[in-house]
Amino acid sequence: MKSCLLVDDSKAIRSVVRQMLASFEFDVTEATNGAEALAACGHSFPEVVILDWNMPVLNGIEFLRALRSKPGGDAPIVIFCTTENGVAHIAEGLAAGANEYIMKPFDRDILRDKLTQVGAL
Amino acid sequence: MNTADFEFVATMLRQSSGLFLAPDKGYLIESRLAPVAKKHRCNSIDELIGRLRIARHEQLVRDVVEAMTTNESFFFRDVKPFEAFKQKVLPELMSRRATSRSLRIWCAAASTGQEPYSLAMILHEEASTLAGWKVDILATDISTEVLAKASAGIYTQLEVQRGLSIQRLVAHFDKKDMHWQLKPELRGKVLFRPFNLLDNPKPLGLFDVVYCRNVLIYFDQATKLRVLDSIASVMSGDGILVLGGAETVFGVTKSFAAWNDQHGLYRLAPPTFAPAGVQADAAPLAAIGAK
Numbered sequence: 001m002k003s004c005l006l007v008d009d010s011k012a013i014r015s016v017v018r019q020m021l022a023s024f025e026f027d028v029t030e031a032t033n034g035a036e037a038l039a040a041c042g043h044s045f046p047e048v049v050i051l052d053w054n055m056p057v058l059n060g061i062e063f064l065r066a067l068r069s070k071p072g073g074d075a076p077i078v079i080f081c082t083t084e085n086g087v088a089h090i091a092e093g094l095a096a097g098a099n100e101y102i103m104k105p106f107d108r109d110i111l112r113d114k115l116t117q118v119g120a121l
Numbered sequence: 122m123n124t125a126d127f128e129f130v131a132t133m134l135r136q137s138s139g140l141f142l143a144p145d146k147g148y149l150i151e152s153r154l155a156p157v158a159k160k161h162r163c164n165s166i167d168e169l170i171g172r173l174r175i176a177r178h179e180q181l182v183r184d185v186v187e188a189m190t191t192n193e194s195f196f197f198r199d200v201k202p203f204e205a206f207k208q209k210v211l212p213e214l215m216s217r218r219a220t221s222r223s224l225r226i227w228c229a230a231a232s233t234g235q236e237p238y239s240l241a242m243i244l245h246e247e248a249s250t251l252a253g254w255k256v257d258i259l260a261t262d263i264s265t266e267v268l269a270k271a272s273a274g275i276y277t278q279l280e281v282q283r284g285l286s287i288q289r290l291v292a293h294f295d296k297k298d299m300h301w302q303l304k305p306e307l308r309g310k311v312l313f314r315p316f317n318l319l320d321n322p323k324p325l326g327l328f329d330v331v332y333c334r335n336v337l338i339y340f341d342q343a344t345k346l347r348v349l350d351s352i353a354s355v356m357s358g359d360g361i362l363v364l365g366g367a368e369t370v371f372g373v374t375k376s377f378a379a380w381n382d383q384h385g386l387y388r389l390a391p392p393t394f395a396p397a398g399v400q401a402d403a404a405p406l407a408a409i410g411a412k
Contacts, residue, residue, distance in 0.1 A: 085278060087296050090287060101287040103278050110282045117286045 001027040002120065005046040007037040007063065008081070009055040013104075017050060017081070020108045024121055034058030038066055045076045048120050051098070053082035053089070061096055068097040077118045081106070122147045126170050130154075130185070133173065138186050138263055139319050139348065141341040153188045160184065187264045190339075194232040196284035197239045202334065202363050205383055207243050210361050214329055215254070217359055223255045227328040229318060229352065230336035231260035234271025234311070235284070238303055240332070241310040242293050259325065261316035272313045274303035318348045322355045329357050335365035342373065349374040353389055362387040 004026040008014050014030050021028050029046065031037035035058040037049070049067075053060040060080060067073045077100075080093045085103040093101055099118045102110060115121040130150055131142040142149065154166050161181060163169040173181060197203045214224055228237040237260035244256055262268050281290055281301045294301040316322070318336070331352055337345050352362060353376035362377060363386055364370070370377040370387050377387040 085296075085299075087291060090291055094287065094291075103282060105279075106282060107279070110279070113283055 001025050002048060003027050003029070003046040004048040004050060005029050005031060005037060005040055005076075006050045007031045007034065007055070007060065008050075008052040009033055010052070013052070017111070020111050021050070023108070024112065024115065034060060034063030034066075037063050041067060041070070041073075041076075045072060047076060048115070049076050049078045050081050051078055053080060053084045053093075061092060064093070064096045064098060077120050079114055079118065081111075122151055122166070126167065129170060129174065133177070133182070134186060134189055135341070135344070137182060137319075138190065138317065139340045139344040140186075140189060141339060141344065142189075150189070154185060157181075157184045157188045183265075187266055190264055194235040196235045196281070196289075198236065198284060198334070199366055200284075202332070202385060203239055203243060205386060206240060206330070206363075207247070209381065209383065210330060210363075210386070211243075211247065214359075214361070215250075218329070222253055224257070224330070225326065225328045226256065226258045226330045227325065227332070227355075228258065228260040228311075229316075229331060229333040231262045231268070231271060231313065232264075233267045233276075234260065234274065234313070235276075235280075236260075236332055236334065237271075237311045237313075238274065238307060239284075241307050242289060244310060245293070245307060256310075258311045259328075260311050260313045261325075262313075263315065263317050265315050268313045268315055271311075272308075274308045275300050276302075318351070319344070322351055325355060327355055327357045327360075329360045330363070331356060331360065332363045334363060335368070337364065337368045345373045350376050353377065356389055358389060360389065 002025070004021050006014055006017055006021065006028050008017070009032050018028050018030065026048065029040055031040050033055040038058065040046070051060045051064065060082065064078055067076065067078070074097070078098045079100040079102060080098050081102040081104065082089070083104045090101050100114045102114055112121060127144070127147050127150065134140045134142060151166060154169060158166050158169040161169060161172070161184070163172065173185070218224060226240060228240070231237050237258050240258060244251060260271065275297065277300055281294060290301065293304055293307050295304055316325070333348070333352060337348065340348065349370060353374070356362065361380055366385060376390055378390040380386040380388040
């Protein structure tokens with residue numbers, strides 16, 4: 001099973017997305033903000049990160065920049081999953097190293113498509 | 122819905138659009154025609170059908186047909202037919218058309234436009250390879266409603282996240298409030314026109330590539346044969362037909378054969394295979410169906 005780190009400050013979102021990821025046979029770990037997510041990457045990197053943008057303590061873009069600056073931090077596939085749907089945010093997310101970008105609201109088919117686009121499925 | 126009414130509607134649909142409704146699909150008529158009944162101020166679907174029995178007014182018939190035709194489409198749907206187009210079909214046809222430097226593509230069941238626009242995106246991305254080439258995409262559908270949406274090239278946030286990488290989205294679309302619109306240079310690559318697959322396609326000219334995906338599944342065997350042979354009559358000798366994943370020519374028509382062992386891709390069966398570049402004079406795309 002591929003490992004996936006699910007980063008979102010919304011418990012409801014994490015619950016729904018966890019079920020979707022489990023149906024795609026991912027082993028899911030959760031984090032409620034970017035700081036927790038970085039800590040979760042301390043020992044080993046997940047293969048995939050599903051990443052919200054607006055979170056307390058450390059937001060998604062800050063986490064991503066920190067992740068990519070770590071040795072080996074280029075490895076995880078990172079997919080933003082956020083309500084930020086403007087072109088500027090998308091550009092910023094891709095420039096920071098995101099592999100894909102999901103705009104909320106979305107459905108299981110979109111998540112599956114995006115995971116397939118990046119070779120995670 | 123009683124049997125007589127179902128058979129009346131099913132017969133009318135088959136005659137006007139080729140759409141085949143199995144006997145267990147009465148629920149589909151009831152659910153799809155409810156809005157049509159309301160639009161035409163009928164108190165019930167029974168009343169709507171009663172009106173059709175008295176007189177088949179063109180607009181009423183058109184509204185019924187449009188409501189019953191399934192209009193679902195995604196960008197780069199099923200992926201492989203588009204990978205095949207980019208990696209195999211386009212290079213092969215370009216080598217065969219090196220003199221004329223011209224290609225004509227027909228999307229024969231274009232629905233809301235995602236299929237022809239997916240091809241347009243590929244052509245746009247291959248612009249340097251296609252410098253000096255004229256590539257026309259004609260996209261047709263029986264439903265004028267979906268063609269109107271397709272022409273506008275405006276899609277919801279959900280629609281642009283199905284089948285499109287984020288890189289393609291930002292490269293080929295502009296954000297319009299909560300929607301996304303295909304950029305003008307992509308919209309300009311596709312000509313949308315209404316066309317019924319039961320009609321004679323000869324006025325459309327000859328085509329090098331025909332996409333007719335996920336529409337034959339709604340036809341009975343006789344209509345599938347009729348439509349496939351009709352398509353064969355407007356394909357250049359070495360043209361390529363692309364069908365949906367659940368569709369095949371085998372057992373339906375002898376007009377086509379497999380193409381390079383590619384699943385879902387077909388060429389005209391011999392002995393009608395002709396040397397490359399043989400195209401009859403075709404009406405310019407802009408003149409087709411122009412009112």
